[in-house]
Amino acid sequence: MNPIHHHRLDNGLTLLVEPMADVASVGMTLLLPAGACTEPQQQHGVGAVLSEMLFRGAGGMDARAHCQAMDLLGIKRSAEVHTYHTRIGGIFLGRRIEQALPLLADLALRPALPDSALQPCRELALQAIDALEDEPQQRVIEELRRAHFGPVLGRSTLGDRRTIGALTLEQVRHHHAVRFVPGSSILALAGAVDFDTARQMAEQLLGDTGDSAPLPDDHAQPGGGYKHVPADTTQQHIALAYPTVPLNHPDAMTQRLAVAVLSGGMSGRLFTEVREKRGLCYAVFASYSSLLNRGSVFAYAGTTTARAPDTLAVLQRELQRLSDGAKEDEFERARIGLKSRLVMQGESTSARAAAIASDQFLLGRPRSLDEIEEEIDAVSLDALNAFLAAHRPEQFTVLSIGPEPLEVD
Amino acid sequence: MAVTFEQTTLDNGLTIIGEVNASAHTAAAGFFVKTGTRDEPIELMGVSHFLEHMMFKGTSRRTAAEVNIDFDRIGAQYNAFTHQETTAYWAHVLPHFLPDALDILADILRPALREDDFTMEKNVILEEIGMYADRPFWVAYEHAMERHFDGHPLAYRILGTPQSIDALTAEQMRDYFAHRYCPDNITLALAGRVDFDRCVDQIASLCGSWKPTGAQRDYRATAPTDHIDNLTDPKLTRHYLVGIANGPSRQDERRYAGLVLSQLLGDADGSRLYWELIDPGLADEAEVTLHPFDHAGTFLIYASCSPAQAERVEEILLRTLDTAGERLTEEEITRVKHKLETDLTLEQERPAGRMMALGNGWLYTGEYRPMAEELAKLEAVDADALAELLSEFPFTPRTLVRLTHP
Numbered sequence: 118m119n120p121i122h123h124h125r126l127d128n129g130l131t132l133l134v135e136p137m138a139d140v141a142s143v144g145m146t147l148l149l150p151a152g153a154c155t156e157p158q159q160q161h162g163v164g165a166v167l168s169e170m171l172f173r174g175a176g177g178m179d180a181r182a183h184c185q186a187m188d189l190l191g192i193k194r195s196a197e198v199h200t201y202h203t204r205i206g207g208i209f210l211g212r213r214i215e216q217a218l219p220l221l222a223d224l225a226l227r228p229a230l231p232d233s234a235l236q237p238c239r240e241l242a243l244q245a246i247d248a249l250e251d252e253p254q255q256r257v258i259e260e261l262r263r264a265h266f267g268p269v270l271g272r273s274t275l276g277d278r279r280t281i282g283a284l285t286l287e288q289v290r291h292h293h294a295v296r297f298v299p300g301s302s303i304l305a306l307a308g309a310v311d312f313d314t315a316r317q318m319a320e321q322l323l324g325d326t327g328d329s330a331p332l333p334d335d336h337a338q339p340g341g342g343y344k345h346v347p348a349d350t351t352q353q354h355i356a357l358a359y360p361t362v363p364l365n366h367p368d369a370m371t372q373r374l375a376v377a378v379l380s381g382g383m384s385g386r387l388f389t390e391v392r393e394k395r396g397l398c399y400a401v402f403a404s405y406s407s408l409l410n411r412g413s414v415f416a417y418a419g420t421t422t423a424r425a426p427d428t429l430a431v432l433q434r435e436l437q438r439l440s441d442g443a444k445e446d447e448f449e450r451a452r453i454g455l456k457s458r459l460v461m462q463g464e465s466t467s468a469r470a471a472a473i474a475s476d477q478f479l480l481g482r483p484r485s486l487d488e489i490e491e492e493i494d495a496v497s498l499d500a501l502n503a504f505l506a507a508h509r510p511e512q513f514t515v516l517s518i519g520p521e522p523l524e525v526d
Numbered sequence: 527m528a529v530t531f532e533q534t535t536l537d538n539g540l541t542i543i544g545e546v547n548a549s550a551h552t553a554a555a556g557f558f559v560k561t562g563t564r565d566e567p568i569e570l571m572g573v574s575h576f577l578e579h580m581m582f583k584g585t586s587r588r589t590a591a592e593v594n595i596d597f598d599r600i601g602a603q604y605n606a607f608t609h610q611e612t613t614a615y616w617a618h619v620l621p622h623f624l625p626d627a628l629d630i631l632a633d634i635l636r637p638a639l640r641e642d643d644f645t646m647e648k649n650v651i652l653e654e655i656g657m658y659a660d661r662p663f664w665v666a667y668e669h670a671m672e673r674h675f676d677g678h679p680l681a682y683r684i685l686g687t688p689q690s691i692d693a694l695t696a697e698q699m700r701d702y703f704a705h706r707y708c709p710d711n712i713t714l715a716l717a718g719r720v721d722f723d724r725c726v727d728q729i730a731s732l733c734g735s736w737k738p739t740g741a742q743r744d745y746r747a748t749a750p751t752d753h754i755d756n757l758t759d760p761k762l763t764r765h766y767l768v769g770i771a772n773g774p775s776r777q778d779e780r781r782y783a784g785l786v787l788s789q790l791l792g793d794a795d796g797s798r799l800y801w802e803l804i805d806p807g808l809a810d811e812a813e814v815t816l817h818p819f820d821h822a823g824t825f826l827i828y829a830s831c832s833p834a835q836a837e838r839v840e841e842i843l844l845r846t847l848d849t850a851g852e853r854l855t856e857e858e859i860t861r862v863k864h865k866l867e868t869d870l871t872l873e874q875e876r877p878a879g880r881m882m883a884l885g886n887g888w889l890y891t892g893e894y895r896p897m898a899e900e901l902a903k904l905e906a907v908d909a910d911a912l913a914e915l916l917s918e919f920p921f922t923p924r925t926l927v928r929l930t931h932p
Contacts, residue, residue: 139549141871172795173805180805188796191864210871237807244810244832250763251662349761351659382598383582384591393590396649399657419657424649450598457601457620460551464876 119463121473121483122312126319128326129300133473133483134315135307137466143214143308144467145207146474147225150330151296152201153272159283162276163292164203165242166235166284168196171205173234176223180234183220190217194224198274200408201332201478203297208467211309215318222322226297235286243282246275253518254400254419257346257354261415264344265358265514267337270408298330299323305474305483308466332409339411343515345522353425353519355432356417359510364407364479370492371504376405376414377451378443379435384450386435391418397428403436407479414510422521429523433513440509442502455493459486531894532722539710539738542726543888545880550718553624554881555725556616557635558713560889561706563610563682564820565743572686573694573702575608576651580699581615582606583643585633590643593634600626603878610680611743611820612889618878621719625728632732635712639703644696652692655685663828666757666768666929673753674770674925680748680819708739715885718877748822753925758932765836765931767843769827771924774915776818776890782903783915788816788825789862790912791850796861798850802842803829809839814847820890825921833930840928847921854909863904870897870904 122134156163174180187194193208205225209217249256263271304323306315339360362368380387380403391401398420405414416436420428443451462468463486473483484492515525533543562574584590597604600623606615615634617627658664668683675681686694716725750772773788774780792799792814799812809831817824827847831839873879874897888894895903 140875142868142875181801184796185861188861188865191866191868193865193868194795208868208872210868237805240807241804241810244764244807244830247763247832248810248830251761253660254657351656352653354660382594382602383604384594384598389591389594392650393594396646397653399650399654419660420653421656424653446595446599450595450601453601454598455601457552457623458603460620461603461618461878464551466872466875 119485121485123483124316126324128324129329130319130323131303131477132316132319133303133305133477134310134312135469135473136311137308137469140308140466141210142466143209143211143306143310144465144470145221146305146470147205147221148202148303148474148478149205149225149297150201150301150332151203151292152199153274154200154269154333154335155296156292160280160288160292161272162242162281163284163288164198165245165274165276166238166281167289167292168198168203169238169241170230170234170289171196171224171228173231173238174229176220176227179229183223187220190220192217192220194221200270200274206467214310214314218318219322226299226323226325228293230286230290230293232286235289239281239284242276243278246278249275253348253350253354257356257516257518258415258417260344260346260518261356261358261514261516264340264342264516265413267340269333269335269337270411295328296330298327299325300327301330303474303477305470305477307469307473339512340514341512343525346516346518347520348518350519351421352419353422353517353521354419355425355429355515355517355523356415357432357513357515358413358415359513361405361412361414361508363410363412365410366412368504369407369412371496371501372412373405374448374451374455374493374496374501375439375443375505376403377454378447379403379439381451381454386439387416387432390435391428391431395427395431397424397431401432409479422519425517425519425523429525436510440505442505443498445498448498448501452493456490459489529896531896533894534726536709536730536734538734538736539708540729540733540736541713541888542716542729543713543884543894544716544720544722544725545884546720546722547718547877550877552618552877553621553716553718553720554616554618554877555624555627555631556614556715556881556885557631558715558885558889559613559707560611560711560743562608562612563684564679565706566679566682568682569690570694570698570702571682571690572651572684573699574613575684575686576647576691576694577699577703578606578608578613579647579650580639580644581634581637583640583647584638585636586638587633593630596626596630602627608684610684612886614885616881624720624725628725628728629732632729635707639696639700641696644699648691651685652688655688655691658685662759662762662764662766662929663768665759666766666927669755669757670768670770670925670927673755673927674750674824675748678746678748679744680822705739706741708741709733709736710738711741713885713888715881715888717880717884743820745821750923750925752923755927757927757929759929760932762929762931764830765833766929767829767840768927769924771825771827771921772919773816773823773825774818774919775821775823777821778818778823780915780918781816781818781823783907783911784816784818784823785866786859786862786904786907787850787912787915788814789866790858791846792827793862793865798846799843802846803839808835808842812843825919836928836930850921851913851916854912856909859907859909859912863907866904867901870900
């Protein structure tokens with residue numbers, strides 16, 4: 118499969134390039150160390166406002182001129198605040214890279230941040246918070262993250278109503294100046310792109326030196342406990358989390374396979390036990406995710422109030438029962454499922470760019486698809502079952518949104 | 527990346543089409559049944575979607591659990607969807623597993639439809655209705671479709687209502703299935719690294735005994751008129767606006783102009799609504815999309831904002847639609863076409879995306895358009911084409927639904 122080029126610019130920026138055969142597009146991920154956890158507490162949401170303001174003019178062009186220049190090149194772009202980073206995403210045709218990358222670099226590093234844009238962008242950030250109130254299925258995950266990860270890492274990436282309302286232009290500009298630092302960033306490109314072109318362009322566009330922007334330490338313990346958010350919703354939305362090994366732990370792939378036994382396909386235990394056998398809900402799933410040094414298993418189910426106690430009971434029982442071990446056939450399905458999803462990810466330039474950038478941050482290096490496949494192959498059923506026996510789920514954090522609180526042990 | 531197109535029709539009427547790409551890393555297959563909410567008698571509203579769930583509940587050869595296990599054993603991404611006019615069952619797999627995927631898909635297309643499973647799955651359907659009831663856009667969209675197509679089956683709710691699902695019997699579902707899931711009403715679409723001839727042989731042996739029924743669609747005309755409805759929901763924080771106006775159909779060559787116009791007015795980035803509503807922070811979403819149907823079509827209009835801005839947002843949005851024909855320049859149109867070129871390129875790079883486009887398109891036109899031809903059709907759209915489109919589809923009459931806190 119495709120080799121991944123890895124290069125460190127003099128200013129410290131990490132450039133990753135994965136050329137892919139038989140594609141015309143390029144996917145781009147630029148991770149700037151400006152995530153929600155880096156925001157001063159009294160300016161929570163400054164990143165959300167800034168991510169809107171990036172689209173209000175850049176590189177000496179006003180908002181309309183910059184936007185139209187990107188449209189003319191057919192560039193799809195986005196800016197989102199994550200826990201550690203602000204991610205600038207781009208997708209464009211490889212043959213247009215020489216015009217496209219400068220516009221995206223301007224968006225990230227040379228935005229105009231005009232005074233006139235502050236009020237509308239604060240307004241949009243506040244509207245995004247309000248919109249979440251009306252989407253309980255998403256909100257329950259957001260509330261769960263807050264309870265599970267604590268006040269720094271669990272912070273909402275949308276920000277806080279009170280602090281957003283008080284943000285000044287100087288604060289937004291300062292956040293950009295100290296956190297959108299190319300030397301502490303990761304740029305990943307995948308698809309119809311060659312390494313030499315990418316390196317030259319990165320040096321020219323993102324080669325500025327500046328102070329580094331370290332991420333804050335966080336030693337908060339996982340939350341635990343139960344919280345109910347009352348809402349007059351049709352369904353009771355239930356989400357839970359428990360801590361596990363992080364991505365940089367040798368057992369991370371084993372944990373991923375364990376979650377695939379629970380929720381990899383429709384034959385997974387959660388779908389089978391909660392939905393197929395009992396008809397308790399429509400949506401039910403579990404997933405594994407990792408922050409730096411902190412892994413978590415998340416699970417969700419949505420059900421009407423009368424069925425909520427049974428749903429939570431079956432969900433928790435299945436999470437616990439997994440400690441007794443997986444069977445050979447379940448394990449095989451989990452393995453083949455993960456492997457074939459890898460190949461499918463390899464068909465998407467934007468998915469590959471996002472994946473190698475994330476690896477670089479969490480592991481210190483990108484993994485090729487071949488390498489991940491080897492990691493999957495290296496896990497045996499015995500090793501999986503030994504891991505499960507030694508890592509019983511505990512310290513559950515449970516969240517519900519709906520008309521009635523649940524009885525939780 | 528060179529692709530070739532293949533097609534054949536079995537003696538019983540089942541059509542098989544494929545876009546073969548020898549350099550692809552995966553293969554995708556989907557059975558597209560030309561049936562959906564539009565083909566339901568009103569008393570069976572929701573049966574197409576409920577049936578789609580029941581198709582995974584086992585066959586004479588497999589239990590429900592075995593269906594899921596067999597798909598997962600080959601690492602398939604698989605699912606199904608029900609739309610107003612199409613119900614489709616698909617799998618995306620590594621190429622050497624394609625024969626297994628076809629075996630399972632063909633098998634579940636002849637389901638057992640057992641009474642016990644039907645009773646159990648009713649709960650899941652009711653939960654799904656509940657889940658969508660917590661999504662404000664969906665609530666407003668369903669209502670807008672009901673009003674816009676009042677008296678026509680395009681008005682029906684895809685999920686049905688709690689009452690229609692409650693009243694439905696397994697016998698009614700079996701009758702609906704027997705008539706609509708006939709080979710002459712089904713197309714199998716293949717894409718990616720596919721051995722087309724081998725697939726045809728396999729499908730002939732798996733599906734050759736299915737009997738045609740001559741199922742037809744009722745093409746009674748739609749008759750939309752103007753509507754403005756106000757809905758309230760005490761749990762809501764935001765104001766939601768959904769509009770529906772007539773647009774070109776799936777068969778209408780003006781659909782390319784329709785696509786360009788919808789993006790020009792209502793793409794999430796850089797469109798006219800973006801500059802009028804999003805850039806000044808008046809609304810956080812404001813979009814126009816083309817939703818073409820079978821010999822009918824719609825533009826779907828959507829915005830959400832704070833209740834305090836509702837009147838202003840609606841006024842600007844409607845004015846933007848009503849003045850769509852003004853100030854059209856080739857430059858503005860070119861920008862939209864380049865964005866669409868990126869979208870189509872991404873679709874082409876993924877066999878699952880191509881299979882969907884292929885199957886969905888074929889049910890309406892029975893015609894294959896290679897990507898290059900699709901791009902050329904888009905490229906040919908100019909200001910005159912948009913002006914002509916707008917004279918036929920001027921965003922009136924239209925249905926508007928406002929959903930907000932009382």
